Amino acid sequence: xxxxxxxxxDIAKALNLSYSTVSRALKDSYKISEETxxxxxxxxxxxxxxxxxIAQSLKNKHSRSIGVVLCNIPNVFFAEVISGIESVAYNNDxxxxxxxxxESYEREMKNVQNLTWRSVDGLLVSLSTxxxxxxxxxxxxxxxxxxxxxxxxxxQLATHRVVADNRGGAYECTRHLIDSGYRKIAHITSSPHISxxxxxxxxxxxxxxxxxxAINETYIKYCMHGxxxxxxxxxAMDELLLLPDPPDALLCASDRLTMGCYSILRKKxxxxxxxxxxxxxxxFNSPELFCPSLTTIRQPAYxxxxxxxxxxxxxxxxxxxxxxxxxxxxPTELFIRDSTRKAxx
Amino acid sequence: xxxxxxxxxDIAKALNLSYSTVSRALKDSYKISEETxxxxxxxxxxxxxxxxxIAQSLKNKHSRSIGVVLCNIPNVFFAEVISGIESVAYNNDxxxxxxxxxESYEREMKNVQNLTWRSVDGLLVSLSTxxxxxxxxxxxxxxxxxxxxxxxxxxQLATHRVVADNRGGAYECTRHLIDSGYRKIAHITSSPHISxxxxxxxxxxxxxxxxxxAINETYIKYCMHGxxxxxxxxxAMDELLLLPDPPDALLCASDRLTMGCYSILRKKxxxxxxxxxxxxxxxFNSPELFCPSLTTIRQPAYxxxxxxxxxxxxxxxxxxxxxxxxxxxxPTELFIRDSTRKAxx
DNA sequence: TTTATTTGGGCAAACGTTGGCACAAGTCGT
DNA sequence: ACGACTTGTGCCAACGTTTGCCCAAATAAA
Numbered sequence: 001x002x003x004x005x006x007x008x009x010d011i012a013k014a015l016n017l018s019y020s021t022v023s024r025a026l027k028d029s030y031k032i033s034e035e036t037x038x039x040x041x042x043x044x045x046x047x048x049x050x051x052x053x054i055a056q057s058l059k060n061k062h063s064r065s066i067g068v069v070l071c072n073i074p075n076v077f078f079a080e081v082i083s084g085i086e087s088v089a090y091n092n093d094x095x096x097x098x099x100x101x102x103e104s105y106e107r108e109m110k111n112v113q114n115l116t117w118r119s120v121d122g123l124l125v126s127l128s129t130x131x132x133x134x135x136x137x138x139x140x141x142x143x144x145x146x147x148x149x150x151x152x153x154x155x156q157l158a159t160h161r162v163v164a165d166n167r168g169g170a171y172e173c174t175r176h177l178i179d180s181g182y183r184k185i186a187h188i189t190s191s192p193h194i195s196x197x198x199x200x201x202x203x204x205x206x207x208x209x210x211x212x213x214a215i216n217e218t219y220i221k222y223c224m225h226g227x228x229x230x231x232x233x234x235x236a237m238d239e240l241l242l243l244p245d246p247p248d249a250l251l252c253a254s255d256r257l258t259m260g261c262y263s264i265l266r267k268k269x270x271x272x273x274x275x276x277x278x279x280x281x282x283x284f285n286s287p288e289l290f291c292p293s294l295t296t297i298r299q300p301a302y303x304x305x306x307x308x309x310x311x312x313x314x315x316x317x318x319x320x321x322x323x324x325x326x327x328x329x330x331p332t333e334l335f336i337r338d339s340t341r342k343a344x345x
Numbered sequence: 346x347x348x349x350x351x352x353x354x355d356i357a358k359a360l361n362l363s364y365s366t367v368s369r370a371l372k373d374s375y376k377i378s379e380e381t382x383x384x385x386x387x388x389x390x391x392x393x394x395x396x397x398x399i400a401q402s403l404k405n406k407h408s409r410s411i412g413v414v415l416c417n418i419p420n421v422f423f424a425e426v427i428s429g430i431e432s433v434a435y436n437n438d439x440x441x442x443x444x445x446x447x448e449s450y451e452r453e454m455k456n457v458q459n460l461t462w463r464s465v466d467g468l469l470v471s472l473s474t475x476x477x478x479x480x481x482x483x484x485x486x487x488x489x490x491x492x493x494x495x496x497x498x499x500x501q502l503a504t505h506r507v508v509a510d511n512r513g514g515a516y517e518c519t520r521h522l523i524d525s526g527y528r529k530i531a532h533i534t535s536s537p538h539i540s541x542x543x544x545x546x547x548x549x550x551x552x553x554x555x556x557x558x559a560i561n562e563t564y565i566k567y568c569m570h571g572x573x574x575x576x577x578x579x580x581a582m583d584e585l586l587l588l589p590d591p592p593d594a595l596l597c598a599s600d601r602l603t604m605g606c607y608s609i610l611r612k613k614x615x616x617x618x619x620x621x622x623x624x625x626x627x628x629f630n631s632p633e634l635f636c637p638s639l640t641t642i643r644q645p646a647y648x649x650x651x652x653x654x655x656x657x658x659x660x661x662x663x664x665x666x667x668x669x670x671x672x673x674x675x676p677t678e679l680f681i682r683d684s685t686r687k688a689x690x
Numbered sequence: 691t692t693t694a695t696t697t698g699g700g701c702a703a704a705c706g707t708t709g710g711c712a713c714a715a716g717t718c719g720t
Numbered sequence: 721a722c723g724a725c726t727t728g729t730g731c732c733a734a735c736g737t738t739t740g741c742c743c744a745a746a747t748a749a750a
Binding site: 019021036058060 | 726731
């Protein structure tokens, strides 16, 4: 259902001008007399002329819309990212189309396909945990579709990437745990396919190594669906707890994981942080209300969304494909709270 | 940048048919021989023909997209609603365009305008706290644009509404507080302009009245921006606490308010629930981790989004404007936790 | 056999914009 | 006074689909 709005043709007829003159007067391009321009503008204003964006898209081959592919909207981190995306898009008159992969490769592919049929001008992507084969993206990218990756990125495609300093965040937090006296630090993380998993593990391992602590593979647990399935977190925790020499601290690699693990510890009645310390990546904004308050590594999610979108719009609007691709890395913030403070320290 | 994809014309030329025949064969309408249909379909499949949705929109006067107007994406409740919206839209091949009003009337108007220029087929709306004048919606609605309201609804427009049982939820929770022995129950709520504020207050007042308790106006605090501005919550709390006879329990009317108030109570070092009990509407999914665990009223946000979208699509796809408009009311769930359990009870 | 009806398919206009090209009138230099 | 520009505007095709209308052939009815 279209809302009856006046068109260029209407203006042309009313003013006894040709379509093209009106069109040109309206977007003050080309050589149009000041007089004509004024008359047209005035008429357009009075009659509330609005260009039909669909028609423009058809003609111009671009739709002023961008597609977003991410795993799950209610995830705090992504919700904040979206908010950042939306704000930049809004200011630039772009429209944002959001799709959720729910950590499924299948769905991610379908969404991307759908988005391209819709002729989005560019894509903002955070990979699903299942995605190993990235050909659905590289094909499009080769055809010239601008893509910017954020959070869960890849180096298989030559394009911009926007991430938090995952390695640094994990490193800093692990160091903090070590400094607090913990020696048996486990790492509960997501699928090894995605970039954040690798980077966070590297930070974790680096801190251990620098402290002269051995890396214990049995202390590293992968949740292949990033914690979407509650049972995978439970399983990982059980395995850890049943170890002959169980860990005394937990570094969790994502929002869902952090919440899930914390919740399990509490349910099992373990004393935090004495029996088990816990810290993790999380953008939840009241972790101080937990009991004990929760040590978190916070990512500048809004900033990430904002920057990724700015980069994408730049890509879209630049005439020629850029030769250089940046990887923006935003620092994380460690908030030390009671869940990692030993009673005595 | 359009991805070179084959068009109907290409197929027509290759198969030596006319555009119209191909078009009709593809959407098996009209009378086309089985033979032709098969040939066209096959060719289309092999060459991965995808209809150009922009062109279709221009021709058909609809875009298979819906606009969403709500206040703030990172708000848990709305994030879940969006997730529900997205799932229905996805299954019906509709595209979802999300805008945030940030509780600003100004922005809400601009967003709606923008959305209609984009020729969305329908609107899903949750009003901002500032919106009193609804003419930007009613104008469009009169012109035939399908609109479904959810959460913060209005009866100024004759259309579908989807909400939680706000009155019931508030009533049940207030009763619970009364039953737990609290007698001085304050209500911290949002702007009186929006429907949820009124409904929740009604539930609160009804419970008080049934219990023979007086309604104390000084116990009802309105945060005009729904708690978006941290200082408004602080001010409301201060005023309550400084009352000669301060309340002993708090019923908070929204996610942000509940979190904000809880946080302030903790910061001020008040004993929950002995000095002050607190309960509120919240969709945060780990309130049991708070200290003390937080009593919440949960709304079926995902369901609300899902249902609103189903209703909207029905409206969009039905030929004639319906004569009846439904108001779907979903029950809320009260989760009683320690923040409202007196030590002795 | 003629006429009416069905079946299958083509033509071309339309949706609202845009932009290359053409062209008339005015301006300038010589 | 005559060509060479410049300026302002109009014409028309194109973007990819859809669809009303028309028409040819085949079939059925008379």
